[in-house]
Amino acid sequence: MSTLGLIRMGDNTLVLGQRVSEWCGHAPALEEDIALANTALDLIGQTQLWLGLAAEREGAARTADTLAYHRDAWDFRNLLLVEQPNRDFGVTMMRQFLFDAWHLEALTALSAHEDAEVAAIAQKSAKEVTYHRERSSDTVIALGDGTEESHARMQAALDRLWPYAGEMFSTDEDDLTDMSILRPAFDVYLETVLTEAKLTRPDSDFAHMGGKTGARHTEHLGHMLATMQVLPRSYPNATW
Amino acid sequence: MTRPSVEEVWTWLSAVPDPEIPVISLVDLGIIRDVQWIDDTLEVTVTPTYSGCPATSIINMEIEQALWAKGIKNPSLKRQIAPPWTTDWMTDTGKAKLEQYGIAPPQPAGGPKRCPHCQSTRVEKISQFGSTPCKAQWRCIDCLEPFDYFKCI
Numbered sequence: 001m002s003t004l005g006l007i008r009m010g011d012n013t014l015v016l017g018q019r020v021s022e023w024c025g026h027a028p029a030l031e032e033d034i035a036l037a038n039t040a041l042d043l044i045g046q047t048q049l050w051l052g053l054a055a056e057r058e059g060a061a062r063t064a065d066t067l068a069y070h071r072d073a074w075d076f077r078n079l080l081l082v083e084q085p086n087r088d089f090g091v092t093m094m095r096q097f098l099f100d101a102w103h104l105e106a107l108t109a110l111s112a113h114e115d116a117e118v119a120a121i122a123q124k125s126a127k128e129v130t131y132h133r134e135r136s137s138d139t140v141i142a143l144g145d146g147t148e149e150s151h152a153r154m155q156a157a158l159d160r161l162w163p164y165a166g167e168m169f170s171t172d173e174d175d176l177t178d179m180s181i182l183r184p185a186f187d188v189y190l191e192t193v194l195t196e197a198k199l200t201r202p203d204s205d206f207a208h209m210g211g212k213t214g215a216r217h218t219e220h221l222g223h224m225l226a227t228m229q230v231l232p233r234s235y236p237n238a239t240w
Numbered sequence: 241m242t243r244p245s246v247e248e249v250w251t252w253l254s255a256v257p258d259p260e261i262p263v264i265s266l267v268d269l270g271i272i273r274d275v276q277w278i279d280d281t282l283e284v285t286v287t288p289t290y291s292g293c294p295a296t297s298i299i300n301m302e303i304e305q306a307l308w309a310k311g312i313k314n315p316s317l318k319r320q321i322a323p324p325w326t327t328d329w330m331t332d333t334g335k336a337k338l339e340q341y342g343i344a345p346p347q348p349a350g351g352p353k354r355c356p357h358c359q360s361t362r363v364e365k366i367s368q369f370g371s372t373p374c375k376a377q378w379r380c381i382d383c384l385e386p387f388d389y390f391k392c393i
Contacts, residue, residue: 031377035369042373045292049321120322124291127324127393128373135368 003054004077005176006118007067008212009106010050011078013125014068015221016099017043018228019086028089035135039096042128049121069232073222080211081164083221087157090150093139094157100133101189102168105182118176137193144197155199166207244310249275249282256306259298260372263341266299270329273320282307285318287325290373327392338390344378346392355380356387 021040027033051064081099086092107129110122143150169186171179194201210216231238253275254267266272266286274285284303288296300317307315327346335345344352344363354361360382368391370377375388 031367031369034371034377035367038369038373041292041294042290043292045288045290049291116322120324124321124324128290131368131391131393138368 002174003058004174006050006054006057008077008174009110009121009176010047010054010064010067011076012082012099012103013043013050014047015076015078015224016082016096017041017047018224019082019084020092020096022086023092032089036092039132039135042125042132046121046125046128049124053117053121065232069229073217073225074214076217076221076225077212077214078221079164079167080208080218081161081167083211083218083224084161084164085220088153090143090153091157091160093136093143094154094161096132097136097140097193098161098165098190099168100129100136101186101193102165102182104129104133105185106177106179109177109182113176140193140199141197144194144199151198154197158194158199159202162202163204163206163208166205167209167211170207170209170212172213243277243280244312246275246277249284249307249312252306252310253284253303256302258295259302260295261338261341261343263337264330264334266303268331268334268337270327270331270334271299271325272303274318278316281314281316282312283316283318285320287320289325291321293373295372325393327390330390342387343375344387344389346390348392350392352378352387352389355383355385357385358383 017040020036020043023033023036024040025033027036047068048064051067055062055064055067079099081095084091084095104126107122107126111119111126113119113122140154144154145151146154169180169183190201208218211218250267250272253272254265256266258264258266258269269289271287271289272284273287274283276283284307286300286303303317304315330346338345339356342356344354344356347353351365352363355363358380360380362381363378364381366377366379366386368376370388374391374393376391377386378389379386
């Protein structure tokens with residue numbers, strides 16, 4: 001099995017975990033702050049499992065930390081969606097919702113993977129992500145069907161992020177499972193939530209590609225990594 | 241030294257408190273999955289509650305310290321993530337202690353049965369997430385006290 005599939009899963013949770021943790025201390029309400037920090041914590045925990053297994057399998061004396069802190073943007077294999085900046089709370093929660101809706105489908109499929117270690121990580125993660133999806137769905141509904149202002153912001157968030165949704169279902173032989181077959185279930189769930197949230201799915205399914213293949217990340221990833229990696233890169237042997 | 245039995249080791253471990261919720265032990269929490277002797281090494285299998293729970297490393301340290309204090313020189317800790325931890329593994333004693341402490345124990349229905357302070361069944365959810373990954377925030381509609389609910393997973 002190629003380790004690239006494991007790295008893709010781990011890079012998604014790492015990059016989104018870092019993005020979400022940027023809210024720590026800045027969220028609009030204390031409960032939201034705690035919820036976002038807990039979500040970030042789950043994602044970073046899942047990263048340790050995915051990248052830990054990737055490092056072990058490649059057998060090149062790297063660890064989850066080496067992979068996280070000592071690779072540059074062009075070596076990352078995360079989806080473009082998760083590296084998009086937080087912007088306002090609406091964009092953050094819409095990004096989370098789109099990711100969670102895909103993530104839970106992917107983890108459910110991977111829970112039956114023939115590789116027992118992959119299946120174990122997926123089963124563990126799926127329990128946590130079930131809570132993530134519940135919360136991001138509830139928030140999208142509350143804000144989409146909220147005030148005129150919150151509705152407008154959620155629709156704008158969906159319009160902005162939609163071109164990054166399609167990449168989640170692009171697939172190749174390096175993926176741990178065929179991601180394209182997850183689309184129908186995703187679409188059904190999306191429709192249910194968007195209807196309740198009074199939001200309109202954009203007409204065009206045009207999708208930006210290049211994150212999971214590493215061909216072309218957006219300009220945002222490098223800036224994020226600079227912040228995330230500065231300490232281990234400046235002090236390579238630093239320990240707690 | 242004579243090798244302590246596996247049962248004896250379980251008794252020791254049931255005296256090690258959870259670092260975040262010290263009223264319950266690691267055994268009550270259901271995260272100690274196995275204890276066995278492999279030749280002269282005592283192996284303790286531990287499963288994490290949530291994959292990113294920061295208490296995990298403290299828990300491992302406390303298990304090691306408890307075993308060192310009993311004269312076990314080189315305990316080996318094994319991490320096991322499958323099957324994933326579930327609140328079904330929490331002991332009934334653990335659940336009772338949680339409620340007494342003010343944390344509503346996990347319920348299969350997905351929400352607390354009653355307020356741990358006044359026992360009212362009229363409760364409402366504030367947030368799916370609480371002060372630690374394993375808890376959610378709820379509030380009692382009668383006594384108005386907010387309380388932690390140990391999420392059922």
